[in-house]
Amino acid sequence: MRALEIVRGWVRGSDERSVLPLDDWASRLNVGGLEYPLMGGSLGGSREEIDHSYLSYVEAAYRRNGPVFACEALRTRVFSEARFAWQRRDQGRRGQLFTTADLEPLERPWPGGTTQDLLQRMLLSADLGGSAYVCFNGMGHLRILRPDWVTVIRGSDVRSPEDDPDGLDARLLGYVYMPGGNPANGEFIEPHEMAHFVPDPDPSQMFRGTSWITAVLREIQGDQLMSTHKLQYFERGATPNLVVSVDAAVTPEQFEEFRRRMDDKHAGVMNAYRTMYLGGGASAQVVGNDLQQLDFKTVQGHGETRIAMAAGVHPVVVGMSEGMQGSSLNAGNYSQARRNVADTTFHPLWRACAGALGNIIRPSGNAGGAELVADTRDVPFLRQDERVEAEVLQTRAATLSSLISQGFTPESAKALVDTGDFSQLDHTGLVSVQLQPPGVKADPDGEVDDVDDVDEEDRP
Numbered sequence: 539m540r541a542l543e544i545v546r547g548w549v550r551g552s553d554e555r556s557v558l559p560l561d562d563w564a565s566r567l568n569v570g571g572l573e574y575p576l577m578g579g580s581l582g583g584s585r586e587e588i589d590h591s592y593l594s595y596v597e598a599a600y601r602r603n604g605p606v607f608a609c610e611a612l613r614t615r616v617f618s619e620a621r622f623a624w625q626r627r628d629q630g631r632r633g634q635l636f637t638t639a640d641l642e643p644l645e646r647p648w649p650g651g652t653t654q655d656l657l658q659r660m661l662l663s664a665d666l667g668g669s670a671y672v673c674f675n676g677m678g679h680l681r682i683l684r685p686d687w688v689t690v691i692r693g694s695d696v697r698s699p700e701d702d703p704d705g706l707d708a709r710l711l712g713y714v715y716m717p718g719g720n721p722a723n724g725e726f727i728e729p730h731e732m733a734h735f736v737p738d739p740d741p742s743q744m745f746r747g748t749s750w751i752t753a754v755l756r757e758i759q760g761d762q763l764m765s766t767h768k769l770q771y772f773e774r775g776a777t778p779n780l781v782v783s784v785d786a787a788v789t790p791e792q793f794e795e796f797r798r799r800m801d802d803k804h805a806g807v808m809n810a811y812r813t814m815y816l817g818g819g820a821s822a823q824v825v826g827n828d829l830q831q832l833d834f835k836t837v838q839g840h841g842e843t844r845i846a847m848a849a850g851v852h853p854v855v856v857g858m859s860e861g862m863q864g865s866s867l868n869a870g871n872y873s874q875a876r877r878n879v880a881d882t883t884f885h886p887l888w889r890a891c892a893g894a895l896g897n898i899i900r901p902s903g904n905a906g907g908a909e910l911v912a913d914t915r916d917v918p919f920l921r922q923d924e925r926v927e928a929e930v931l932q933t934r935a936a937t938l939s940s941l942i943s944q945g946f947t948p949e950s951a952k953a954l955v956d957t958g959d960f961s962q963l964d965h966t967g968l969v970s971v972q973l974q975p976p977g978v979k980a981d982p983d984g985e986v987d988d989v990d991d992v993d994e995e996d997r998p
Contacts, residue, residue, distance in 0.1 A: 544819070558666060559914060568774075574750045578761045579941055588702060591686075592666060592667045592686035593686075594686060595667070595749060596665045596666055597667075597996070598758075599751050599758050600666060600751075600754075602762070603758050603761060603762060604761075604765075605758075605761060605841075605842045605845045605846070605858065606751065606758060606849075607847060608756065608856050608857070608858070609846055609849035609851050609856055610662070610665060610849070612778055612849075612851050612855065612856050613661060613665065613849060613850070613851065613883070613887075614661050614662060614921045615885055616657075616659075616884055616917065617657055617658070617661050617884060617888070617891075618653075618654040618657040618658045618661070618741075619654070619914075619917040619918065619919065620653075620657065620888050620912040620914050620917060621645075621653055621912070621913045621914070622637075622641055622644045622645075622653065622892065622899075622910060622912060623635040623636060623637050623641070623910075623911060623912075623913040624636050624637065624638060624640075624641075624901055624905050624908035624909070624910065624911070624913070625908055625909055626907060626908045626909075627909075631719060631956065633734065634904070635911070635913055635915075636908075637900065638902075638903070638904075638905045640899065640900070640901055640902055640905060641899070642901060643678065643679070643680055643899060644656065644680075644895065645673075647680040647681060648679045648681070649679070649681060655683075656672075656680065657891070659682045660672065660682060660735055660891060661737075661887070661891075663684070663685050664685075664735050664736065664737050664747060664749075665737070665749060665750060665751070666749055666751065667686060667747075667749065668683030668685060668686075668736070668738070668740065668746060668747035668748045668749045669685050669688070669734060669735065669736050669737075669746065669747040669873075670682065670685065670733075670734075670735040670894075671685060671688045671713065671732060671733070671734060672732070672733040672735070672895065672898070673684040673727055673731055673732050673733065674731070674893070674898065683715050686719070686735060687715060687716050687717060687718070687719055688709070688713055688714070688715050688716075689713065689714045689716065689745060690743060690745045691711040691712050691713065691714055691726075692708035692709060692710055692744065693708065693709050693711045694710060701714055708744045708745070708969050709831075710729050710744075710745055711729075712726055712727060712728050712729055713726070713727045713729075713732050713734075713782060714727070714928045715727060715730075723902065729897075731898065732743075732897070732898070733894045733895045733896075733897050733898045733899075734894055734897070735890060735891050735894040735895075736890070736894075737750075737886075737887055737890055738750060750848045750850070751848070752983075753843050753848045754844055754848040757841045757844045757845050757848075760841050761841045761842065761845070764841065771980055780796075780813075782800065782820060782821070783820065784796065784820045784894055785820070785822050796820070842859060844856065846858055850879065850882065850883035851879055851883065852875035852876070852879050854871060854872055854875040854876075855872070855875050855876050876919070882919055884919070885914075888912035888914060889911075889912070891912065892909075892910045892911050892912045893910075895910060896909060896910035917951050934955050936957055937951075938951050938952065938953075938955050941954065941955075941963070945963045945966050945967070945968040946963050946964065946966065946980070947965075947966055949964070950962050950963045950964035951963070
């Protein structure tokens, strides 16, 4: 009996959603003498969780950092513009797109929800939690599971975890959804019932994804400190730090009173630019750098660029400070930047998302055998690409016409245009523009006679 069937039997009873405590079935998983280790009665080393706190990414990075929010907003807005369709392949080439009623769960994923809502939520979960988990709720609607409440259950024929520390030999057994993070409420979901969307795989785990935010945590912290520094600079009167020294004869009590009065009259924004009067041997000296000396804009702009790089969006496209100066604003540069973002970020995301959802959304009837794909024809971000694709099609059509006019068979000419392989060409033996055999003469009535059959008086 398969290990997955045993797990399902333990986790689900006669009720489809009845649940046993995870520790109860985790300790029992031993099949045919081979352990599918869940490490000493708990999920232990066989569970793949998010290393960093999901909520901390949401609160500290996404909601409180301008560059991260801007990058994520661009990603979700463009990503959610796609729609889904079926597509067949003809000899490995993409065919026409079509839709059926099987796509209804993606078009209305939940009451009041749309495809745009589904895609936005999926990408937010994947970008902040590393993975997005989507399944049916038993009533024909989709639900997106909070990623830090989902545990991937994996088994292995390796008896000792030390023999496979990275879990690369692992096999997927299923998923456990624990609302509130409470194992006692765990709900087992089989692999074929789950759409697991992983934009960026974690190289250290077989089935887990990683958030792009993880790579730039230090840049995010640096950007937040820079913003705090800027805020403190203005809160303290838009002046750099001062060191005030007093005469050695001043007592601590006198110094404390002097400090209190100086703060009352000069500390804070409302006291900025007031004349400072010092007496009794006191002197003030400026220390540190102001924002100009720090080259504040450049320093903070570099951090923003690194955040945009990790997010897969160009600073020019997202409108960051380093992208809004110099030749970056040139229309050609913007078009190239936008094209780069579309090719290297969004098209792979759409393909991965469609592949994941295709695990739970399957074609039926005449659509059997088709694959689920993202239909991006109406995405405004890609409209410029349509012109490029039209030019490519025009060039291909001109090449096809030229080959046929030169006497190659239409089938072989099409094969060359599709594959680029000149060995596919097959000539008809017709050499003229009119595709007539050599040595023939056309009569005025349109009939073609061989030259040898033409009378002498008819010869020129």
